[in-house]
Amino acid sequence: MTSLLPLLQIYKWSLPSSVIMAAVLALIGSQWTAREKSAQVFVLGQGTSLGIVLGLAVNVLLGTDFHGISLLIGLSLGWITLLLMDLLIKAKSDRNHIYLTLFVFFLALTYLVSYMTPALESHIAASYFGDLAVMSDAGAIGCLAGALLFGLFLLSNWRELSLRSFQLANHSAIHQSWKNRLFDLGTLLLTTMAIQSMGYLYTMGSLFIATSFAASRSQNLRSYLVKMLLIALLGSGFGFVVSLQSTNLPTVPCVLLGQMLMGLLLYTKK
Amino acid sequence: MKSLLHVNKVRVLSPEGNFLSPEISFDLGEGEVLLLKGENGSGKSSFLKTLLGLHKPFTGNFNFEVPLQDVQYLPQLGNLHFHLPLTLRDVLNSEPASNGLLKNLDLNKKWNTASGGERQKVLLTSALAKKPRLLVLDEPFNHVDQESGHILEEALSFFLNEHPQSSLILVSHRPLLSVWKNLRSLEIR
Numbered sequence: 001m002t003s004l005l006p007l008l009q010i011y012k013w014s015l016p017s018s019v020i021m022a023a024v025l026a027l028i029g030s031q032w033t034a035r036e037k038s039a040q041v042f043v044l045g046q047g048t049s050l051g052i053v054l055g056l057a058v059n060v061l062l063g064t065d066f067h068g069i070s071l072l073i074g075l076s077l078g079w080i081t082l083l084l085m086d087l088l089i090k091a092k093s094d095r096n097h098i099y100l101t102l103f104v105f106f107l108a109l110t111y112l113v114s115y116m117t118p119a120l121e122s123h124i125a126a127s128y129f130g131d132l133a134v135m136s137d138a139g140a141i142g143c144l145a146g147a148l149l150f151g152l153f154l155l156s157n158w159r160e161l162s163l164r165s166f167q168l169a170n171h172s173a174i175h176q177s178w179k180n181r182l183f184d185l186g187t188l189l190l191t192t193m194a195i196q197s198m199g200y201l202y203t204m205g206s207l208f209i210a211t212s213f214a215a216s217r218s219q220n221l222r223s224y225l226v227k228m229l230l231i232a233l234l235g236s237g238f239g240f241v242v243s244l245q246s247t248n249l250p251t252v253p254c255v256l257l258g259q260m261l262m263g264l265l266l267y268t269k270k
Numbered sequence: 271m272k273s274l275l276h277v278n279k280v281r282v283l284s285p286e287g288n289f290l291s292p293e294i295s296f297d298l299g300e301g302e303v304l305l306l307k308g309e310n311g312s313g314k315s316s317f318l319k320t321l322l323g324l325h326k327p328f329t330g331n332f333n334f335e336v337p338l339q340d341v342q343y344l345p346q347l348g349n350l351h352f353h354l355p356l357t358l359r360d361v362l363n364s365e366p367a368s369n370g371l372l373k374n375l376d377l378n379k380k381w382n383t384a385s386g387g388e389r390q391k392v393l394l395t396s397a398l399a400k401k402p403r404l405l406v407l408d409e410p411f412n413h414v415d416q417e418s419g420h421i422l423e424e425a426l427s428f429f430l431n432e433h434p435q436s437s438l439i440l441v442s443h444r445p446l447l448s449v450w451k452n453l454r455s456l457e458i459r
Contacts, residue, residue: 034353162354163363166381169352172345174322175338211353218355219380 007244011133013140015240018132018255021143021194022206023232024151027158028187029207030215030228034165039099040085041191041207044078046106048192049200051077052127053110057117067139067196074192081106082188130199132240132251139197146193150186155225157183162221198252205256206232213263227266235259271299273335274404274437275321280330282316290316293330296456298404303430303438303450308458314441315346315408317458322406334404342402344393346409347386356381358392364399371395371425386413394422398429404437405429411444423448 008015032041054077055070081102089095089102114124126134135143154161157179164180167173194203210231218224239258243249275298282291291313298304306314319325321332322343334341359377371391381389390410397405405426411419427448430436446453 030354036353159360159363162356162360165354166352166356166361170345170348170350171319171324172343174324174341174343215353215355220355220357220378221360224355 004241004244011240011244013137013144014132014135015237017135017140017144017147018198018202018240018251019233019236020151021147021190021198022202022236022255022259023229024147024154024190025194025203025206026210026228026232027151027154027225028190030211030224031161031165031183032187033208033211033215034162035168038208039096040082040090041187042204043085043099043103043106044081044188045191045195045200045204045207046103046110047081048074048078048195049127050106050110050113051075052192052196053113053120053124056120056123056127057113060117060119071192071196074196075188078188078192082184126199127195128200129250130202130252132198132202132255133243135197143193143197146190150190153182153186158225159221202252202255205252205259206236209235209256209259209263213260213267217267231259231262231266235262238262271301272435274298274300275332275334275439277321277332278330280317280320280328280332282313282320282325283327283329285327287327292458294456294458295330298437298439300437301430301434301452303440303453305446305453305455306439306441306458307443307455312458314458318343318406318408318439318441319345336403340403341406342397342400342404343406344390344397344408344410347390347393347413351382358384358388361389362392362396364396371421387415387418390414390422391418394425398425401433402436404439406439408441409443410440411442419444420447 029038029041032038051074052070055073058069058073059065085099085102089098092098110124114120160179161183164173164177191203191207194206210228213231214224214227218227235258236255237258238261239255240251242258243251243254277294277296277298279293279295280291281289281293284290294317296304306317308314316325320328322341323338357377358375358379358381361381362372362377372395375388375391377392379388384392390413394410407426410422414422423446426438427450430438430451
């Protein structure tokens with residue numbers, strides 16, 4: 001325990017940031033899954049990843065170290081991806097394979113950019129698989145602030161957003177909702193920030209693991225919410241701390257496995 | 271009688287430009303009930319979705335004289351298995367009404383395990399609680415047993431009597447059992 005405390009001091013921002021972000025991503029993921037849009041979010045994430053890698057390439061080419069470029073290009077490409085999917089693909093009955101094609105297209109472009117910019121190789125691995133232990137304090141604080149703000153919005157509008165998801169799944173949403181627009185915008189922003197600072201794998205895992213375990217065994221919306229938060233918060237915290245026990249243990253897989261373990265525990269406990 | 275909706279030569283199209291419905295025109299006034307009839311595939315549901323902005327390609331034009339906020343819509347009740355564990359009370363999202371629709375209903379039941387009749391009663395109660403000026407119902411008696419269907423119809427009729435400025439557009443294959451004031455039928459074929 002005494003050796004853990006100095007480590008926790010080192011990760012004083014990255015630990016709370018990644019744990020809170022995991023919880024907020026879980027809340028986002030559950031609503032997108034309810035809207036039958038998980039494949040869309042998967043593609044959105046890959047589009048955003050490509051934008052972030054392009055931003056890194058721009059930094060390498062210009063000899064600068066301006067992280068805002070990655071965030072900006074990531075956001076822009078994520079937004080274009082979302083627009084493309086909503087306007088051209090969403091209404092098609094065979095949309096899932098189009099989403100997969102788009103995913104592969106973005107992945108191929110990401111690899112192409114990294115291949116043409118050898119200096120990016122280590123950055124690409126970090127942006128894809130992530131390493132919470134090497135997250136910058138600035139990145140961690142930004143993510144923590146964003147996640148806390150958006151998390152508060154989600155929690156205070158949880159029921160309303162869930163009913164909106166119900167209407168969207170039921171094809172009966174005929175009224176505009178500014179809260180839903182804010183939800184879409186916040187999703188784009190938070191997933192981009194998470195992918196940039198914590199990686200694609202962590203972001204996608206945190207979006208979908210908690211809801212996969214919590215949805216079927218919950219009696220109502222409230223118990224579902226509690227289970228989701230337990231899986232995301234405790235699972236991530238546990239996984240992060242376990243990863244600190246050895247330098248051979250990478251953070252992101254430990255955090256995701258921690259979430260799955262917690263999910264499994266809650267799933268088996270009736 | 272104030273007009274709520276004016277529809278002029280609306281024809282629903284598929285994304286590829288094929289016709290999904292014949293040309294439809296009508297005016298709907300306050301307090302009127304419009305029953306849309308027609309065979310399966312005649313385009314009734316697509317027409318309703320077009321009016322409500324859920325289906326885009328169409329020709330012709332239409333105009334609501336009431337804000338869309340005052341319109342409530344219940345689509346055909348499919349076999350929706352919803353990912354979130356909503357209870358009937360969650361879906362209701364309002365205080366239970368006194369129109370008898372929710373009588374003997376266990377509102378703590380999960381949506382995914384509720385019957386078609388239970389689901390439809392909750393959805394209709396929720397829609398009526400918003401006191402819409404225009405209610406659009408697509409096959410509300412599908413997946414509902416005869417007794418529940420009769421209860422739904424009575425509740426609708428009661429609502430329209432209580433709110434004479436409200437109107438109803440209804441798609442139904444099943445003949446209506448109650449006596450409706452200001453009922454008009456429109457055959458779509």
